[in-house]
Amino acid sequence: MRIVLASQSPSRAAILRGAGVEPVLRPAHVDERAIEAELADAAPGDVVAALAAAKAEAIAPHYPDDVVIGGDSMLLLDGQLQGKPHTEERTVERWRAQAGKSAQLLTGHCILLGDKRYVETSTTTVHFAQASETDIAAYAASGEPLQCAGAFTLEALGGWFIDAIEGDPSSVIGLSLPVVRRALYEFGVNASEFWNLPRN
Structure with a gap:
């Protein structure tokens, strides 16, 4: 049994690798904008969960005996869901809007194993620093936050600006990882079964 990640996110793969798991990478291609439009009146947590589910469900039929993980993250800032900024200009706008504020990072998870299904959205409050205009421009120009939910990373350059x-x-x-662990336990599987540790 393997863990299959229905995502092209290097950060998600890095989390699993850091936790001793070498995932099978099988990015799912779904129409995220169409799903978001269909759920325009839904609760923010339900939107990210639906996006995660669409990704996992697109890949799962190809891996019936493996654990398939779909994930999606968005930032809830001032009551509005924020996805990836994609451009430098939009990144600068986002950071001007969120600098010095707090927001909720919502991460939807859909974890499948055969006919077993586990869906959970985790919420983490992020306190953004009052970053300077120079640093905002430099961060946007680095390219790092362009493909990141909320226009930031915690583990790299963006860590400078998260208080x-x-x-x-x-x-x-x-x-x-706690959500994935809960899903595995629900399925009757232990996390340690996936660890790729060197043998003594």
């Missing part, structure tokens, strides 16, 4: 978090750090990076 604190309340919740699960791995969830902010993109995949909650």
